[in-house]
Amino acid sequence: MGFQQTGIPGLLIYEPKVLGDHRGYFFESYNANTFLEAGIDYKFVQDNQARSSYGVLRGLHYQLEPHAQTKLIRVLEGRILDAVVDMRKDSPTYGQSYTIELSADNKLQLLVPKGFAHGYAVLSETAEVMYKCDDFYNKSCEGGIIYNDPALGIDWGIDLKDAIISEKDLQLPKLADITHNFVF
Numbered sequence: 001m002g003f004q005q006t007g008i009p010g011l012l013i014y015e016p017k018v019l020g021d022h023r024g025y026f027f028e029s030y031n032a033n034t035f036l037e038a039g040i041d042y043k044f045v046q047d048n049q050a051r052s053s054y055g056v057l058r059g060l061h062y063q064l065e066p067h068a069q070t071k072l073i074r075v076l077e078g079r080i081l082d083a084v085v086d087m088r089k090d091s092p093t094y095g096q097s098y099t100i101e102l103s104a105d106n107k108l109q110l111l112v113p114k115g116f117a118h119g120y121a122v123l124s125e126t127a128e129v130m131y132k133c134d135d136f137y138n139k140s141c142e143g144g145i146i147y148n149d150p151a152l153g154i155d156w157g158i159d160l161k162d163a164i165i166s167e168k169d170l171q172l173p174k175l176a177d178i179t180h181n182f183v184f
């Protein structure tokens with residue numbers, strides 16, 4: 001319960017305190033004071049929610065400054081393989097990817113700071129994903145990395161020949177081919 005390091009600076013797993021009783025359970029899915037007590041101070045301004053079927057793969061996406069986004073991701077229904085890539089040029093873990101299964105059952109959340117590309121693949125029949133962002137959507141600041149970039153070697157947990165991917169995401173570049181200067 002609480003926050004757990006991932007080995008990548010700033011990328012944290014959060015496990016909420018689940019209060020069960022004879023009716024079911026209750027937990028605070030987000031409480032700013034809980035984060036502040038851990039020295040984590042983000043001002044989330046936008047909540048996103050997406051529903052997908054098995055095999056849908058969204059990402060890997062990021063937004064550049066001045067609209068780079070920190071995200072707090074959780075799953076309301078089903079299971080996903082969540083994946084991030086550290087794109088912070090001055091980071092000791094630049095170019096490293098990290099994956100974790102997030103699900104309605106494990107109730108784990110992933111706190112992804114600005115400077116990461118983010119994506120997920122749906123492992124269950126359907127999945128409902130919700131995430132908080134600390135900056136607003138801005139299409140002109142959007143960027144991304146192709147999901148199967150061999151340099152990242154992400155195992156999405158699904159058979160990629162069955163993956164359901166947007167045309168936009170199929171056109172994304174490899175990390176090595178991204179020329180713009182990341183400003184995070």
Ligand SMILES: Cc1cn([C@H]2C[C@H](O)[C@@H](COP(=O)(O)OP(=O)(O)O[C@H]3O[C@H](C)C(=O)[C@H](O)[C@H]3O)O2)c(=O)[nH]c1=O
Pocket residue numbers: 048050058059060061062118119120136137166
């Ligand atoms: C992200 C976003 C999208 N939209 C609109 C734009 C499109 O008309 C429609 C679907 O957008 P998109 O295909 O970019 O949705 P995803 O592929 O789920 O994108 C997300 O994928 C990965 C997992 C992420 O982490 C990002 O938050 C986000 O890029 O929603 C909005 O109106 N507001 C938004 O904040």
